[in-house]
Amino acid sequence: GAGVSQSPSNKVTEKGKDVELRCDPISGHTALYWYRQSLGQGLEFLIYFQGNSAPDKSGLPSDRFSAERTGGSVSTLTIQRTQQEDSAVYLCASSVGGGGGEKLFFGSGTQLSVL
């Protein structure tokens, strides 16, 4: 079946512009995560959605970052007034959402470059 789909795969933008990154999770997965991976670094947690519950935004690095998930499916991560330090790969993952430790299914990511 289809995996987690992210678009665009690459995004080049100018400093100060806004960008939107999209994630289509696996059908039926209630949990959705956004992670950021800077060059050569590990995965930094950004935000988590579970069903209709309020998202956990504790990992968002600044108020320029926001995310929403419409209809419990597709999610959009928005970065306003982009800065060069925002350049990274943004990874989306989904899981069944059973609440315990469980397998995350990752998309291939969006490589964001801020010039």
Added chain:
Amino acid sequence: GENVEQHPSTLSVQEGDSAVIKCTYSDSASNYFPWYKQELGKGPQLIIDIRSNVGEKKDQRIAVTLNKTAKHFSLHITETQPEDSAVYFCAAHTGGFKTIFGAGTRLFVKA
């Protein structure tokens, strides 16, 4: 909160040799420890996981061990092959939803 440290950051082995990657975690309440493999241009993919009620788990050439007392867990790859070359991440899950990842180990397998 949970903190996961991973060593080494880079590991180079000869084809056929074994590779070991070690991680430590800080939160004794962590109960699920997955390992992910990330190939170039792709997202991480789960390769093996272990829960806190198990000390060791094996799947063909890969195995994971867990020492809850010491808060250590390790990934062992035997008979390494060039296709094992990738970045490997350990992670720890402390109930709830949050999975905390280590910084990754870049494994090179030389033919």
